[in-house]
Amino acid sequence: MPAAERPRERLLQVGVQALSNQELLALVINSGSRQASSLELATHLLNRWQSLRSLADASVEEIMQVAGIGAAKAASMLAALELGRRLMAQGGAARPAIRCVADVVNLAMPRLRDLAREEFLAVMLDTKHKVIEVKTVSVGHLNASLVHPRELFREGVRRSAAAMILAHNHPSGEPEPSSDDLALTERLQDAGRLLGIPVLDHVIIGDNRYVSLRERGLCGS
Numbered sequence: 333m334p335a336a337e338r339p340r341e342r343l344l345q346v347g348v349q350a351l352s353n354q355e356l357l358a359l360v361i362n363s364g365s366r367q368a369s370s371l372e373l374a375t376h377l378l379n380r381w382q383s384l385r386s387l388a389d390a391s392v393e394e395i396m397q398v399a400g401i402g403a404a405k406a407a408s409m410l411a412a413l414e415l416g417r418r419l420m421a422q423g424g425a426a427r428p429a430i431r432c433v434a435d436v437v438n439l440a441m442p443r444l445r446d447l448a449r450e451e452f453l454a455v456m457l458d459t460k461h462k463v464i465e466v467k468t469v470s471v472g473h474l475n476a477s478l479v480h481p482r483e484l485f486r487e488g489v490r491r492s493a494a495a496m497i498l499a500h501n502h503p504s505g506e507p508e509p510s511s512d513d514l515a516l517t518e519r520l521q522d523a524g525r526l527l528g529i530p531v532l533d534h535v536i537i538g539d540n541r542y543v544s545l546r547e548r549g550l551c552g553s
Contacts, residue, residue: 499536
């Protein structure tokens with residue numbers, strides 16, 4: 333490939349925004365194999381998974397099934413894609429304030445809606461309801477997420493949180509709370525009252541839909 337057409341040289345000449353997904357992924361892959369260049373590997377990966385979002389949900393083992401992709405390349409790709417997901421979840425403000433359920437959804441949905449497993453987040457707030465940190469407390473298996481109050485509130489105490497909002501996803505895309513969701517919310521609310529870190533809401537994320545237990549009168553009272 334002529335030097336001027338290589339992804340790194342193009343980035344330096346025309347800027348990162350001008351590069352295609354294949355070129356950006358090729359830069360993350362960094363080097364090719366004997367059979368294919370990094371750009372060819374990137375093209376093959378995107379053809380197989382159809383989108384960056386689907387590729388981000390793949391496992392290291394699945395990605396390593398592609399000829400020319402070893403553990404190091406697979407790990408680098410997933411790390412870069414996770415950084416992008418986290419950046420999207422942070423939004424534009426360094427410490428956004430949570431004023432309504434929509435603020436929670438805007439924070440959590442980009443991070444949770446396309447995951448294949450349940451992930452349980454704690455949104456820790458200061459006294460003005462500004463976000464201190466969004467912490468992953470638990471990653472479940474398929475459709476079951478295990479959250480213990482000790483693990484959850486350890487993080488809240490560590491960050492001196494004044495309050496907390498919970499969020500997790502349903503990989504099925506259906507955000508209706510289960511009986512387990514309701515029981516867990518009640519349990520965590522009780523623990524929060526004892527520790528002086530009230531749980532203000534529990535938001536369940538589906539496929540571009542959500543349910544707020546606070547809006548239904550089941551949390552935050």
